[in-house]
Amino acid sequence: MALTAELRRSFYEKMALSRAFDDAMIALYWEGKLPIFSFGAGPLPGELHCSNGAEPVGAGVCGALGPDDMLTADHRPHHVAVCRGVDLDRMSAELLGKKTGLSQGKGGHMHIYDPAVNFASSGIIAEGMAPAAGMALARRLQKRPGVALAFIGEGAANQGAFHETLNIVGVMKLPFIVVVQDNEWGVSTSKAESTAVERNSDRAAGYGMAGEFVATNDPDDIYLAAERAVARARNGEGGTILELKTARLAGHFMGDQQGYIPEQMKQADPIPLYRAKLIRDGVLSEAEADAMQSAATERMAKAMQFAKDSPYPDAAEAFDHVFAGGSGAFDQHKAEARA
């Protein structure tokens, strides 16, 4: 699909919605956690890794995908989930641990699953790599169309799973794309300190696959590179390492003071930059951009209201879903535990 004005407007809308999601969660996060910070306190407990700055990755890559494609994301999944079309109400409810959440309160923010749009995530670094390759294999065996994508950070490219998976993908020429989101930091460790080559996309040669690098954190450029990778995968030409320079504007997780980031490494916010670009290109007017911004905020407010109004799961529901279809022995154990 060509990079039409309509598509570009949709990128802006999705980026605005993703940002609205994170901003709403950040605002809620501190509730109940001051003056003494405690992870487990407040209406939004646990760790929270926000996607502020990485929205172009979600918008650009997801813009190049179809409904049969399958995605795995990592501990920072919001931007990919929002842009993929994961149910916003139920994702919001999941972050608050509510019964109406995508996982009925079992998963929380690092474990977002929405099979309706083929979306899954894992909080273990690089854990999405091999399962995504397996999804690509399943699609091939099922003789269904569909490319599988693993969204990881640049730090995850130094896990063993990265190497093992890509070699298999290269050997089998699977329809697989690893989206390496290079936000320059793995917690406090910079890419230069952790990675022997400047670009992970250069590693593609070692796996007999294509490598693409996009330096701009601009959804237009990301979309075009993703579209090329998807086309190769669909044509049986195998996998791609798609490395995208992006930003991490809200720290590794909430409360990260980021004192380790030097002044010259401060990152730009991609959303105002893209807005200015679309206005410059005549794709959007100021008023239209403002309207999209307001619509995103309102949509998110509605999702947050849904989440807040939803009930918590009952304590006893902790025992549900350990096994699919139940199991005789475990059901007895469960009943005992409930009693």
Added chain:
Amino acid sequence: MSTPVVIPADLWDEDDKTGSIVLWLYADGASVKQGDLIAEVLVEKVTLELESPATGTLRIQVEPEVVVNKGDTVAVIE
């Protein structure tokens, strides 16, 4: 003579943020020396250290979990 233990103005950067004592490393009435680490102060998620400004007996005035601001006196050293 007694010396107040004051939350220093430069203990954390942002003036609008408040902190809270997490832990006194000495009991009320304990002997402390100038420069001893006597308390941990938490500001959001960052733990900061408070040193004793004098040698003497610690008299705690502010218990943990109470909001403190820069310039607040939280104890005295007698």
Added chain:
Amino acid sequence: MSRILTMSRAGREALDWEMERRDDIFCLGEDIYKFGGIFGTMDGFGAKYGPERVISTPISETGFIGMAAGAAMAGMHPVIDLAYIDFIGVCYNVLLNTASKTHYMSGGAVKVPMTLLIGTGGGYNNAAQHSQCLHATVAHIPGAKVVYPSNAHDAKGMLHTALRDENFVIFLTHKGTAGVGWMGTPIKTTLSEVPDEPYTVPFGQVKVYREGSDVTITGLGMSVHESLKAADELAKEGISAEVVDLRSLVPLDRDGIFASVAKTGRLVVTDEDYLSYGVSGEVIASVVERDPTILKKPPIRVTTPDIPIPFARPMEQSILPLAGRIADAARKQMA
């Protein structure tokens, strides 16, 4: 001189003292140089000891923990920060097949002295991949020592012991007991008066945290503190509970466990790890294999059930071995 310290601060003091005096010790782990480790185990060490001895690694656990084993074989004593025990999945082979077994497989010719610091446990809504205890999963490996202090005094003394040990030591700390600034105000019973001077606490000895005569409650890590809370409640009802901190899983002080149960005749075993195939069964075996007749009642286990840790607060709080469940079990023992 002594001060009241958190476990985190006390442990750091031991590591600092040993590092100052020994060139064979160096630190390895993610985010340790600038950040001091996710749980502050090496806070300030980067500035003090420099990047050659405090090495921030890529996110490559198989790589850097395997390297630690190799460095240990070559005469160093690496200290590794692995942050969350949930991450052992990506490096388990090194633990299982190299660090723990090389001394044996070499007929004693090769030593692997290394200390692996790991945070465990939940209770703060971090869901199924960042809240596990998994201490049984590592304690099951022959050739790995596993210790699990629950207070600042033991944290310092046991870390000195670990750093002077010639073996692979897995040093566990429940995140909720460490006293890092992210888990709220430190639990009072984790704090101790800690001497300035170095001292060792030997492995393989239980600690009787609180003496009692009616029922023995064993715990480790966080469950010690929940057991102490339960003991306070029980005392109001006239039940005298003895709280025994296992604090060392390998070696396990089976004599110490038996001695307490021989005195009380009743046993409640608490453990935040999963119920089945774990430490809780091992504690009971330590008693009944020796003499089941000392028990007035069948023992009761209060643990996390065999389910992944759920995210939402009402579910997670209901499945953890908290004081209420422990006290109920003790009351059943007395009924």
